[in-house]
Amino acid sequence: MVKARPAPLQHTERLLSLVPFISANQGISLKDLAATFNVSESQMSADLTTLWMCGLPGYTALELMDLSFESGFVSIRNAQTLENPRTLNFDEIVALLMGLDLLKESLDADSNLHEKIEVLTSRLSQKSGIVSRLRATSDVSSSLRAQIESALRSQSSLDISYHSLYNDSVSERLVSPLEVRIENGTEYLVAFCHNAGAFRIFRLDRILKCVVKEKAHIPKQESNSNNGQSLEFTIRVNSRLRLMKERFAIPHISTSDEYQSLSFSQQWIIRSVFGSSGSVQLIEPANLRAQIAQKAQLILDRYLAN
Amino acid sequence: MSRKSERLVNLTIALLATKRYLTKDEIFRSIEGYEGSIESKERMFERDKDDLRSIGIEIEVGGLDPLFNDEAGYRIKPENYKLDLGVISGTDIALLSLAAQAWNGAALGTAANSALVKLKSMGIDSDLDSIPTLAPRMAWSSQELETVLEAIAKGRKIVFVYISSELNNETREVFPYAVATREGHWYFSGLDCSKNEVRTFRFDRVNGEVSLTGKENSFQVPHGFDLLEVLETDAEHGLAVLDIRKNKALMLRKNASLVADLGEWERFKIEYTDSNSFIDSILWHLDDVVVLEPTELRLAIIQTLRDLVVSHG
Numbered sequence: 001m002v003k004a005r006p007a008p009l010q011h012t013e014r015l016l017s018l019v020p021f022i023s024a025n026q027g028i029s030l031k032d033l034a035a036t037f038n039v040s041e042s043q044m045s046a047d048l049t050t051l052w053m054c055g056l057p058g059y060t061a062l063e064l065m066d067l068s069f070e071s072g073f074v075s076i077r078n079a080q081t082l083e084n085p086r087t088l089n090f091d092e093i094v095a096l097l098m099g100l101d102l103l104k105e106s107l108d109a110d111s112n113l114h115e116k117i118e119v120l121t122s123r124l125s126q127k128s129g130i131v132s133r134l135r136a137t138s139d140v141s142s143s144l145r146a147q148i149e150s151a152l153r154s155q156s157s158l159d160i161s162y163h164s165l166y167n168d169s170v171s172e173r174l175v176s177p178l179e180v181r182i183e184n185g186t187e188y189l190v191a192f193c194h195n196a197g198a199f200r201i202f203r204l205d206r207i208l209k210c211v212v213k214e215k216a217h218i219p220k221q222e223s224n225s226n227n228g229q230s231l232e233f234t235i236r237v238n239s240r241l242r243l244m245k246e247r248f249a250i251p252h253i254s255t256s257d258e259y260q261s262l263s264f265s266q267q268w269i270i271r272s273v274f275g276s277s278g279s280v281q282l283i284e285p286a287n288l289r290a291q292i293a294q295k296a297q298l299i300l301d302r303y304l305a306n
Numbered sequence: 307m308s309r310k311s312e313r314l315v316n317l318t319i320a321l322l323a324t325k326r327y328l329t330k331d332e333i334f335r336s337i338e339g340y341e342g343s344i345e346s347k348e349r350m351f352e353r354d355k356d357d358l359r360s361i362g363i364e365i366e367v368g369g370l371d372p373l374f375n376d377e378a379g380y381r382i383k384p385e386n387y388k389l390d391l392g393v394i395s396g397t398d399i400a401l402l403s404l405a406a407q408a409w410n411g412a413a414l415g416t417a418a419n420s421a422l423v424k425l426k427s428m429g430i431d432s433d434l435d436s437i438p439t440l441a442p443r444m445a446w447s448s449q450e451l452e453t454v455l456e457a458i459a460k461g462r463k464i465v466f467v468y469i470s471s472e473l474n475n476e477t478r479e480v481f482p483y484a485v486a487t488r489e490g491h492w493y494f495s496g497l498d499c500s501k502n503e504v505r506t507f508r509f510d511r512v513n514g515e516v517s518l519t520g521k522e523n524s525f526q527v528p529h530g531f532d533l534l535e536v537l538e539t540d541a542e543h544g545l546a547v548l549d550i551r552k553n554k555a556l557m558l559r560k561n562a563s564l565v566a567d568l569g570e571w572e573r574f575k576i577e578y579t580d581s582n583s584f585i586d587s588i589l590w591h592l593d594d595v596v597v598l599e600p601t602e603l604r605l606a607i608i609q610t611l612r613d614l615v616v617s618h619g
Contacts, residue, residue, distance in 0.1 A: 011311040013361050016318060017420065020427035036423060054315045056323055057336035081323045084388040085427035089362045091417030092424070094455055098444070098487070099405025099418065106442040117401060123392060130458055132484035132531035136408075138442040139489060145442065163556050168591060170556065186490050187442075240582075241473040242511065253473065275590030277582070278613045293618035299593050300611040303604070 014039070015051055019065070019082040026075045033074055048074065056081065093128040097121060102136035108143055140187065140204045147210045148189060151177050157216040158191070161208040166267045170208065171195070176218050180204070192218045230262040233269050234283040244279050247272065258283055270295070313339030317354055318363060322387060327368050327379025355380075363387065389424055396433030399425055403432055412444035413451040413492075444487065450509055453516045454494045457482050461523040463499070467513040475513055480505070481525040486533040495533045497525065506537055544581065547599040548574050554594035557587060573598075585610065 014037055021036065022028065034044040048069050055064035055078070066077040088096070104117045125131075151158045157176045164171065175191035178199075187204040194216055236258050237244045245253045248261055263269050266288060273282050273292055282289050316337050321328065330351060334340045340347045355365050364386055367378050391398075402425055409418035425432075450466075457464045461481075468478045482496035483504070495506035549571045550558060562574035578584040585606055588595050597604050 008310040008314075009357055009361055012314040012357075013420075015311055015315050017423055017427070021423055024427045024429040036426075038419065050312050051315070053312060055319060057316075057320050057338075059338060081319050084384070085424040086387060087362070087389050088421055088424060089417070090459055091414060091452070091455070092421035095409050095414040095418035096402055096405050096421055098414070098485075099408040100401065102408050102442045102444065102487075103401065103405055113397070113401065116397060120391075120398060120401060128459070130455075130484075130527070131529045132458070132527045133533075134484060135486035135488075135532060135534045136444065137486075137488045137534065140442065142442075165557065168554055168556065168594065170553070240471060242469055242471050245473065271590045271592065274592060274614070275586045277585050277589055277610045278617070281617045289618050293615050295592060296611045296614035296618065300608065300615060302593070302596060303608050303611070 011047075015047060015054070016082065016086060018047060018051060019076065019079050020085040022067075022074055022076040023079060023083040027073050030069060030072050030074060045069070088124075088127065090128060093124050094130070094134060097124050097128065097130075098134045098136045100124075101134065102138050105136065106138040106140060106142045106145065108141060111142070144204070144207060144210060147212055148177060148180065148204075151212050152179070154212075155215055157194075157213045158210045159213050160202065160210040162202055163206045163208055165206065166265050166271065174213065174216060175200070175202070176216055230264050231266065231269070231285075232260060232262055233285060233288065234258050234260050235273070235280045236283055237280050238278065240276075240279040244276060247276065248280070309339065313337070314354060314358060318358065318382065321365060321380055321382040322384060324381050327366075327381050329377055329379050331377075333380065389428065394428075394430065396431050399428065399430050400432040408442055408444050410444075414444075450512060450516045451485065451492065453518060454482050454485055457516075457518055458484065458527060460518075461525055461527075462518045463520040463524060464496075464516050465519050466516040468507060469511045469513050478507070479519070480507070483527045483531045484533045488534060488537075493533055493537070495536060504536065506533060538579070544578050544584075544600060544603070546576050546578055546584070546597060546603055548576060548588070549596045549598065550574055550591075551594040555591040558591065558595065581606070 018033075018037070022033070030041055030044060034041045037044065037047075039047070048067055051065060052067045053059075053064070057063065065079045065082075068075050100117050100121050104114060104121075107113055107117075147158065150156070155176075157174055160173050160175055162171055162173055163169075173196075174194040175189075176194070177189055177191040179190050181188050181190055181201075188201045189204055189207065190199065190201050192198070193200040197219070235248065237248075237250075237253060241253055244250070248259065250259050250261070253259070269282065269288055270292060273280055274296075282292055316339065317333070320333070320337050328336075330348070333351065334344075334347050340350055342350075358365060363382060365380050365382055366386075367380060403422060406418040406422040406425070409415045454464060456462070463479055464482055465477065465479050467475045470476050479499040480494075480496040481499065482494050484496075485492065485494045487493070492509040493506050494509065495504060497503070498505040547565070548558070548562070549568065550562075550573075551571055558576065559574070562576040564572060565575050566573040581603065585603070588597060588607065589610065597607055
């Protein structure tokens, strides 16, 4: 388990991992090496100096590992004993197993990689000693990822079909992607939207289609020109407290209290109240409250008519 | 600190390189760093053995020759030390590397990164052709995941406070079977000891820490147990008939099959699992969706709409 080991042991593990890594990547720069192991360059220099003193009993030039790193590029010789990477530990195997499952879920059904993933999964499962399946799913297809990846790498633009949940409509947009970002468990594409003339974020799982296009010019502009003023609203929660707490992001909640919150969309407020099936009541603003009552009556009339 | 790690590295090298078992005496004489009285050397060596074991390096004891009444010797078998994934191709390395990258910053990020370093140390070039190189990503980080995984691996019971659907704190004792993630949420399931039933829990609904309790190997995980499959088969199932306005309610259409085209509207059949959340998503779509069947679903929606009219009037 990686429950924060004592420093000397972390250090030992790093030293043992360094030898095979340098052996397989001779001539790597000190900077890249430090980045790979997540330590500062001076710590990495200290590590290499320590390793330089290590070797087979005897500890003469014949037995010591032969490290060179003064030029800023690192290579190693005479390190046969340690040059194989160490076997995977439990946490590493679990991380790989779940990562593979996530990868599998995101691949297209006809991909020829499924079989390879199965083989790797069963080999690793045997090593882990966990007999249940560790699952991870993704609702973003790999072909979509491949398109986004390709656009990010070549700095091209993308034609996307995007489903907006608040308006419940699909729009076609030309965007120039900047990055893929994760927030609260959801993946987003941050991009300049040429239709809106501003930077926007798009949930990956709501991008229905995308096609790589030639690079489109992003106009210079003042940022924060967005017109999304937020709207204050007040609700009262009647039931299903846990769900409502999560949906409306209320930190401390109890029944019959009133809660204030902000939203950038009237549509979102109205739909969220409907979509809570009576578990919340909108107190303010009064005009939205009236719209809800009116809309509910309209839908009700339709049900009662047939 | 570097003296200690230096000694541990030297001990590892010596015990790996030797073809026969080394006695303590040989170890103390030949490996740098063992100093002081024989007792303090002994203590040092015992601690070093435990330390190496704690980072996953097993030292074998052996070489006791009954004829000579030898003392015990020590070595590390290369086949236990070395990473061995069987016959492995560049494509396999690429897949495993992507799998590790999925954890970037998430719960098992540190373990995933060290796995990645090991993969890159194998001297096999990663073959990225035909593989999408933007890895899907895990999006969560928590110590609790590691605790639950440890409990599964060691067969130990866990105790935690769980937030019920009405926000009450309930203490649960569970023999955990598996973990999974779906649509951004992380779950674990196992045998709930007081209910004697398999239950599934969401990590973010655990209040405070998950703690390990009881002895190791106190239960057995059912072979092949799949949390996501259980989630799906456990849920209630119903079949509904809905009218959806054209080009609307895409979220509902995803799992629906078209029955008839009615001009402005289309009729769909749709399977649902949890009726409460199904009603939530129907009402979210306001006047773009009308439920025709089943009757109890229709009645529940009519009642909810009446309540909404009254409470917002």
